[in-house]
Amino acid sequence: MAVNPTDIRYTEEVFKLFLSAMVGCLVGLEREIRRKPAGFRTLAIICVGSTLFTICSYKLGFPDNEDRIAANIITGVGFLGAGVIFRNGFSVSGITTAATIWIAAALGMLIGIGDYAIALLSLAVSLIILWAMQFLQNFIDARFQHRSYTISYKDGFDSDELQAKLTQLQLKARNFKETRQDVQTSFEFEVSGKESNLNIFNQWLKNETRIYSFMW
Structure with a gap:
């Protein structure tokens, strides 16, 4: 066939x-x-x-x-x-x-x-x-994450303290932008590093009484 x-x-x-x-x-x-x-x-x-x-x-x-x-x-x-x-x-x-x-x-x-x-x-x-x-x-x-932060803090809080904390936790920060309005200052920046250290940094921001608020 x-x-x-x-x-x-x-x-x-x-x-x-x-x-x-x-x-x-x-x-x-x-x-x-x-x-x-x-x-x-x-x-x-x-x-x-x-x-x-x-x-x-x-x-x-x-x-x-x-x-x-x-x-x-x-x-x-x-x-x-x-x-x-x-x-x-x-x-x-x-x-x-x-x-x-x-x-x-x-x-x-x-x-x-x-x-x-x-x-x-x-x-x-x-x-x-x-x-x-x-x-x-x-x-x-x-082990390595990127986050963008916006924090608002009162007069008396030195941004150098913020950078010192980032250095202590081995976090790399860049693209800093500071905005001042009356007695409140806003600070925007990007951070990269280990997730565990970023979480410690978040907890430090929560416990810092001179910081009004923060977002990431």
């Missing part, structure tokens, strides 16, 4: 779509568990979409110029990634989610061209980065 080449091609294309859906779900699972904007459904759709567009680039008659559609996939994914990045003061959130969207699209494109080995290897590396590296990041964050 002769095998129809068209049937083989369609079977492989269906396999590509289901594989890309599974890969997208695996990449998005970590984002879903951490309650991030793009979960496994979103990333599965992005991965499947990238695979579908890559397949279309062949079907539309561009077998030797696949980058025509691939370039547009990258552009579209860039808009999606930009939509999940937010800035609040000194902090920026959503960068990892944007990068995850980007890698999901790349995995979908690899599956679309039939390079399954590289796609699965890239998936494994991505999962290691998303899961295993989180423990390393938590360890680093516990």
